[in-house]
Amino acid sequence: MEIAAAEITALQADEIKKMEQPQSLWKIIFTQFLEHKMAVVGTFFIAFFILIALFADLIAYGIGIYPNTQNVSARFLHPFTYAEQSSSDKESAVEKWISLNPQAAQTLQNEIVSRNLISAAEADVLYELVQLSSEESKAILKQLTDVPSTFQSLFKNFRTFHIFGTDEVGRDVFIRLIYGARVSIGVGVLSTIVAALIGLLVGSLAGFYGGLVDAVLMRLTDALLSLPLIPVMIVIAAVDLQKVPFMNQFVGSGYESILKMVVILCLFSWMTVARLVRGSILSLKEREFILAARTVGCTDATIIVRHLFPNVIGPMLVSLTLGVGSAIIFEAALSFLGLGIMPPTSSWGNMLNNALELMYKNVWLIILPGLMILTTVVSFNFIGDGLQNAVDPKSIKR
Numbered sequence: 001m002e003i004a005a006a007e008i009t010a011l012q013a014d015e016i017k018k019m020e021q022p023q024s025l026w027k028i029i030f031t032q033f034l035e036h037k038m039a040v041v042g043t044f045f046i047a048f049f050i051l052i053a054l055f056a057d058l059i060a061y062g063i064g065i066y067p068n069t070q071n072v073s074a075r076f077l078h079p080f081t082y083a084e085q086s087s088s089d090k091e092s093a094v095e096k097w098i099s100l101n102p103q104a105a106q107t108l109q110n111e112i113v114s115r116n117l118i119s120a121a122e123a124d125v126l127y128e129l130v131q132l133s134s135e136e137s138k139a140i141l142k143q144l145t146d147v148p149s150t151f152q153s154l155f156k157n158f159r160t161f162h163i164f165g166t167d168e169v170g171r172d173v174f175i176r177l178i179y180g181a182r183v184s185i186g187v188g189v190l191s192t193i194v195a196a197l198i199g200l201l202v203g204s205l206a207g208f209y210g211g212l213v214d215a216v217l218m219r220l221t222d223a224l225l226s227l228p229l230i231p232v233m234i235v236i237a238a239v240d241l242q243k244v245p246f247m248n249q250f251v252g253s254g255y256e257s258i259l260k261m262v263v264i265l266c267l268f269s270w271m272t273v274a275r276l277v278r279g280s281i282l283s284l285k286e287r288e289f290i291l292a293a294r295t296v297g298c299t300d301a302t303i304i305v306r307h308l309f310p311n312v313i314g315p316m317l318v319s320l321t322l323g324v325g326s327a328i329i330f331e332a333a334l335s336f337l338g339l340g341i342m343p344p345t346s347s348w349g350n351m352l353n354n355a356l357e358l359m360y361k362n363v364w365l366i367i368l369p370g371l372m373i374l375t376t377v378v379s380f381n382f383i384g385d386g387l388q389n390a391v392d393p394k395s396i397k398r
Helices: 002-020 025-034 037-054 056-063 087-100 102-114 122-131 134-143 149-158 173-209 211-225 229-237 256-267 271-284 288-295 300-336 348-355 364-391
Strands: 081-084 159-162
Touching (some): 025 364, 087 102, 087 122, 087 149, 122 149, 149 159, 173 211, 173 256, 173 271, 173 364, 229 256, 229 300, 256 300, 300 364
């Protein structure tokens, strides 16, 4: 009994010692964040979506399917379905291979004709071969002595597997969702970061200097907040930047819709951050450490950047994560109305727009992008909730 009591006492002493050890602020915040289980799950989903968006080109190369590749003979396929390339696509692929490998093509043609495997003119036997079913073509290729590997690889591309089916023009929905993640999440994150920087600058100047500067900047913020957001966004999105003087030199037609979307979201997303930063700085600028910095002769820029900015990063991170979800919803809404990301560039919003009148033929065309938007926005909101609990001093367990 005495030994057991001594062991319990030693364990309690170890726990007390661990509790007495000081922890860094970032470690405390990280520990608090991990206690929010849904925030951890949301972080996992967002990290997964970002990874597949970054490696979209590698994924497309690996499966041999690209987002704008069309196959009109395989429209509205349901998930987990195989599709055959159209006859014209097969003939184009064979014609390209013959032009690159004329000697090997002539040898194959001669052997097929000499064995009388296909009843066609010598110049057309390869075209007739690829038009056969996969079983018949494989049987003929096995009878040939020397078939180039490049020619055999053509047959692998003629039959494709579509995990999530195809859309109205035969494009693979799976790879378009991946490229749509790159556009939708990229636009949401980029516009939110730029808007946060604008809001940080405006809120800092207004809160620190007060007076006329505060009045002018906050009235501008209030004016923008009073505008009906969606109608104003629709009007600005309808502007053709190619026709605006001097803008046509900087904006290309390929990425005009993406740049326009980022600009629109930046213009109307910074006001909340500005008001949040202003309120935080108003409560901080009269604190003792700010008075001490003034006493030792620090400039206004030094006080703002080195003493005030670090103290508003926590609330800003919460606003940033919530702002990403809002930006993705606004991008999806404008793209759904046909004023956001323009085809053939894929985004979750314009995929919803394309599927609006076609969902009765394949309901997955509207369920899948909608599910991606829902999962991403909810995940960002959970991350914001977890960060809010983690950086709140009242919720930190010491």
